[in-house]
Amino acid sequence: MEKLKKIPFSETKEMKSLLEVKDFSLSFPQYKKGFRESYIEVIKDFELTIHPGEIVAVVGSSGSGKSLLADSLLGILPENAEIKGKIYFEGVALTAKRQQQIRGKEISLIPQSVMALDPLMKTGQQVQSSIQNKKEKKRIQKEAFQKLGLPKDTHKKYPFELSGGMARRVLIATAMVSEAKLIIADEPTPGLDEQALEETLTHIKQLSENDRGMMFITHDIHAALKIADRIAVFYGGETVEIANNEDFLGKGENLRHPYTKALWRALPENDFKALKGNQPEAGEVFPGCVFEPRCPIATDFCKKNKPKSAMVNNGIVRCFYAES
Numbered sequence: 001m002e003k004l005k006k007i008p009f010s011e012t013k014e015m016k017s018l019l020e021v022k023d024f025s026l027s028f029p030q031y032k033k034g035f036r037e038s039y040i041e042v043i044k045d046f047e048l049t050i051h052p053g054e055i056v057a058v059v060g061s062s063g064s065g066k067s068l069l070a071d072s073l074l075g076i077l078p079e080n081a082e083i084k085g086k087i088y089f090e091g092v093a094l095t096a097k098r099q100q101q102i103r104g105k106e107i108s109l110i111p112q113s114v115m116a117l118d119p120l121m122k123t124g125q126q127v128q129s130s131i132q133n134k135k136e137k138k139r140i141q142k143e144a145f146q147k148l149g150l151p152k153d154t155h156k157k158y159p160f161e162l163s164g165g166m167a168r169r170v171l172i173a174t175a176m177v178s179e180a181k182l183i184i185a186d187e188p189t190p191g192l193d194e195q196a197l198e199e200t201l202t203h204i205k206q207l208s209e210n211d212r213g214m215m216f217i218t219h220d221i222h223a224a225l226k227i228a229d230r231i232a233v234f235y236g237g238e239t240v241e242i243a244n245n246e247d248f249l250g251k252g253e254n255l256r257h258p259y260t261k262a263l264w265r266a267l268p269e270n271d272f273k274a275l276k277g278n279q280p281e282a283g284e285v286f287p288g289c290v291f292e293p294r295c296p297i298a299t300d301f302c303k304k305n306k307p308k309s310a311m312v313n314n315g316i317v318r319c320f321y322a323e324s
Helices: 066-074 096-102 123-128 134-147 152-156 164-177 194-206 221-227 258-265 300-304
Strands: 019-032 036-050 055-059 082-089 107-110 182-186 213-218 230-235 238-244 310-312 315-317
Touching (some): 019 066, 036 055, 036 082, 055 221, 066 082, 066 107, 107 164, 123 134, 123 152, 164 194, 194 221, 238 258
Parallel strands (some): 036 238, 055 213, 055 230, 182 213
Antiparallel strands (some): 019 036, 019 082, 230 238, 238 315, 310 315
16 A cells, blocks of 8 residues: 655644643543542543644544544533643643634544534535535535535535445545644544545645645554554554654554554554553553553563653653663
């Protein structure tokens, strides 16, 4: 599978960050016997930076908390969610009030399900509602549909009249016509055949033009590598590594974390070597490294101590024994 052509991230490194997440944790309350309240931590010490024009993929298995991360950035979490850490958008703290002000305007979401489309509104009207220039909304919507290869009469149709692939392109068009500086694509490619996947990724890639930043949330490492500049590997609610796209070569010699290496080696075109064990369940507490129970190089020190993020070979990793 060929990677889509993109501007090297090295050309954007000196730019100011568009989004910066520091020491971010997300917990939800649960009630045990005797109605005692405790908290389940589903995201722990997450960190990430996205620059203008950069696509960063967040890769993790289903149920690892990736979509909750998107909800956190948009400020659409349940009221009982407890958040710690800092989120900065264009260098300014992203408070709840600011999230409400810029949601759908400066930060846009491509949702996972096509059910997000309003079944009672024609697709053209839905896309036009995201356009701030009301005088030009029909023209802008028409151009977006043409760019995405949608038939001329698509704007007249309701979502139920579209194929799954067409409905996904309408969702992408909604983000395309907005003036958002950051786009969050939450698992936008599930269930697509090879051709539809290629087309969808090409359209998503187009959204990073004009210095827009993007967080591409997925469990599909192949899809991530086709469009992303960097890959943030999510495991047990933590960022274990943030690697550069070009690090995913050969047998993973340039990767730093044992889990990322195992993820890469498990692909069919590599060794197809599965990693024993399962990801931890939400709420499981580890005094040391979250990957220690499955790690082939773990020691007693890893079991008792939690690694902090460190810069290794132009990437970020949480591992005491990361290869440098």
